[in-house]
Amino acid sequence: MxxxxxxxxxxxxxxxxxxxxxxxxxxxxxxxxxxxVSDRISPSHGVLVSQAALGGVSETEKAIAAxxxxxxxxxxxxxxxKSRAAVLTKxxxxxxxxxxxxxxxxxxxxxxxxxxxxxxxxxxxxxxRFAASLARxxxxxxxxxxxxxxxxxxxxxxIGVVSIITPWNFPFWILxxxxxxxxxxxxxxxxxxxxxxxxxxxxxxxxxxEAGLPAGVCNIILGHGDPVGALMSSHPSVDMVSxxxxxxxxxxxxxxxxxxxxxxxxxxxxxxxxxxMPDADLDEAAxxxxxxxxxxxxxxxNGTSRLIxxxxxxxxxxxxxxxxxxxxxxxxxxxxDTQVGAIVTPDHAEKIDGYVQNAIAQGAICVLGGAxxxxxxxxxxxxxxTVLTNVSPDMAIAHDEVFGPVLSVLTFQTLDEAxxxxxxxxxxxxAGIWSNNVHTCLEFSRRAEAGTIWTNTWxxxxxxIAFGGMKQSGQGREIGSYxxxxxxxxxxxxxxxxxxxxxxxxxx
Ligand code: NAD
Numbered sequence: 001m002x003x004x005x006x007x008x009x010x011x012x013x014x015x016x017x018x019x020x021x022x023x024x025x026x027x028x029x030x031x032x033x034x035x036x037v038s039d040r041i042s043p044s045h046g047v048l049v050s051q052a053a054l055g056g057v058s059e060t061e062k063a064i065a066a067x068x069x070x071x072x073x074x075x076x077x078x079x080x081x082k083s084r085a086a087v088l089t090k091x092x093x094x095x096x097x098x099x100x101x102x103x104x105x106x107x108x109x110x111x112x113x114x115x116x117x118x119x120x121x122x123x124x125x126x127x128x129r130f131a132a133s134l135a136r137x138x139x140x141x142x143x144x145x146x147x148x149x150x151x152x153x154x155x156x157x158x159i160g161v162v163s164i165i166t167p168w169n170f171p172f173w174i175l176x177x178x179x180x181x182x183x184x185x186x187x188x189x190x191x192x193x194x195x196x197x198x199x200x201x202x203x204x205x206x207x208x209x210e211a212g213l214p215a216g217v218c219n220i221i222l223g224h225g226d227p228v229g230a231l232m233s234s235h236p237s238v239d240m241v242s243x244x245x246x247x248x249x250x251x252x253x254x255x256x257x258x259x260x261x262x263x264x265x266x267x268x269x270x271x272x273x274x275x276x277m278p279d280a281d282l283d284e285a286a287x288x289x290x291x292x293x294x295x296x297x298x299x300x301x302n303g304t305s306r307l308i309x310x311x312x313x314x315x316x317x318x319x320x321x322x323x324x325x326x327x328x329x330x331x332x333x334x335x336x337d338t339q340v341g342a343i344v345t346p347d348h349a350e351k352i353d354g355y356v357q358n359a360i361a362q363g364a365i366c367v368l369g370g371a372x373x374x375x376x377x378x379x380x381x382x383x384x385x386t387v388l389t390n391v392s393p394d395m396a397i398a399h400d401e402v403f404g405p406v407l408s409v410l411t412f413q414t415l416d417e418a419x420x421x422x423x424x425x426x427x428x429x430x431a432g433i434w435s436n437n438v439h440t441c442l443e444f445s446r447r448a449e450a451g452t453i454w455t456n457t458w459x460x461x462x463x464x465i466a467f468g469g470m471k472q473s474g475q476g477r478e479i480g481s482y483x484x485x486x487x488x489x490x491x492x493x494x495x496x497x498x499x500x501x502x503x504x505x506x507x508x
Pocket of ligand 1: 165166167168169170174192193194195223224225226228229230233244245246247249250252253267268269270300301302401403429469473474
């Protein structure tokens with residue numbers, strides 16, 4: 001398409017040699033016993049970015065055993081919160097010092113823009129810092145009025161060994177939404193990144209060692225969902241699984257964990273709506289909708305894949321979004337000014353296009369894009385910014401997670417209709433409303449079925465604020481104090497004072 005803004009390749013900053021990503025078990029980097037590796041070809045540049053050890057059952061068993069031993073002997077779980085906080089703060093400093101290297105490899109493996117990758121890696125350091133502060137806040141309750149001879153307390157303890165399984169779309173960021181919080185609580189961990197983006201997680205091992213995290217407290221295994229992730233989800237020595245990824249795999253994990261009844265926290269897919277009322281600031285709303293759908297090329301759990309706009313303003317509002325869409329800078333992820341990069345795999349690019357073509361065949365009108373995008377000097381694994389109108393709620397594009405830069409537009413007449421459309425989804429991750437009427441915003445916020453509601457903004461997030469989904473978008477919460485609590489177990493302690501207990505058995 002001629003009228004899009006496309007930044008072509010600078011031809012710079014490609015790797016001279018692939019990064020070698022290895023497992024990190026008991027504080028040491030190791031290869032797979034059978035020497036197997038998997039290659040990651042950059043989705044944008046077609047070059048070999050990394051070769052990662054491909055783990056199997058034996059590496060996963062070793063990692064779980066190391067985490068179990070490290071938890072049980074108390075080398076980390078029995079440290080004071082102050083000592084744990086010191087290590088996590090040091091990791092945050094080291095992440096910041098390595099931010100550019102982390103971002104470069106993250107961009108090449110995922111296809112995301114380099115400026116965004118820098119922001120995510122730098123932001124990840126803040127998550128580590130915030131988690132460090134929580135390490136010193138673990139506290140329970142005391143009960144002092146149960147009787148003069150009784151004192152009871154409710155203690156919080158680390159839950160134990162946690163399996164952490166992450167997706168490819170925000171590899172280092174999502175790792176940092178989980179790992180430092182689990183460590184702050186005193187847990188030990190086995191981590192598995194996506195097979196498509198293993199390197200930044202593997203690089204963390206060095207930083208953990210340098211920061212003084214005891215060996216065995218965090219172990220990293222690289223490899224496929226099956227067998228590595230599956231074993232991490234079912235193993236009897238694991239106490240909890242913290243997973244971010246697709247709803248489908250989340251259900252597998254839940255089943256795998258059920259035999260041992262381990263705790264499962266799931267951060268899954270979404271089909272997130274932004275509702276636009278006629279009284280909203282339409283320029284701001286259009287910008288937020290445009291950001292919401294194209295950020296990370298739409299491959300974002302919080303992506304705005306549904307625009308639900310009032311009938312009276314629909315045409316004018318969509319025209320604004322289309323104009324803005326043409327000014328979004330798509331192109332080479334290594335170009336410093338690129339805002340939207342590549343699609344993660346050729347299969348996924350095909351899947352996105354399949355959804356678009358099916359919707360058009362069913363009567364949707366494509367007012368922008370609707371085809372793969374060619375970026376000179378890079379490759380064809382890109383997709384055009386796409387806006388579809390005349391979408392009806394029964395179309396697959398209106399309810400499936402497309403995970404691409406594709407906006408479906410639906411319309412309404414009343415707030416009740418907007419809320420019903422918004423909730424007409426098996427997902428419930430996030431939802432938003434644009435209106436200058438605070439009553440309208442509050443009404444929507446209370447009735448919308450989603451874990452996060454944004455009013456007159458989109459995707460503002462903070463380490464302090466819990467994140468997670470309702471319905472099939474997940475269970476449990478991440479980050480903030482609620483996310484931290486997920487990694488803590490509750491233990492009640494009841495103490496009798498002064499040998500006042502009445503005997504149960506009478507002997508005379
Ligand atoms: P995915 O579910 O395909 O893979 C996620 C991870 O699970 C990978 O590490 C994979 O190797 C592993 N895995 C695969 N099969 C497994 C199994 N049987 N047992 C254990 N582990 C297994 O997801 P993806 O394509 O990497 O990521 C995209 C999905 O993640 C989207 O659905 C997106 O909405 C979701 N996501 C959700 C959030 C959130 O916070 N809610 C954030 C980012 C991504």
